[in-house]
Amino acid sequence: MRTGPLRARDACEALDRELLPRNIEGTRAKLQRSVKLGILTEIDTGSFARKAVTDQGSRTAGEGSCPADGRPAT
Numbered sequence: 039m040r041t042g043p044l045r046a047r048d049a050c051e052a053l054d055r056e057l058l059p060r061n062i063e064g065t066r067a068k069l070q071r072s073v074k075l076g077i078l079t080e081i082d083t084g085s086f087a088r089k090a091v092t093d094q095g096s097r098t099a100g101e102g103s104c105p106a107d108g109r110p111a112t
Contacts, residue, residue, distance in 0.1 A: 043087040 046066035047057065055061045069086045072078040078086045 043081045043085040045084050045086070049086075 044052075046062050046069055049065050049069065050057055050061050053065075055065070066084070069078060070080070073080050073086065076089065079089050081087050
């Protein structure tokens, strides 16, 4: 199993999808959406990886705060 950053084409291949431009572009859009949601990070243009996890086990970039007012979740 691949552990480093991957590209949309690699994700399609891993998901056993046909390597057609429409499938690759659709997968790229989903990967970019995951970046916006804070699940993935874009290492380089078109190269995606999971976000780093801190020592406490929570994700970086403020995840775990209350979306309504920004206070930390209890």
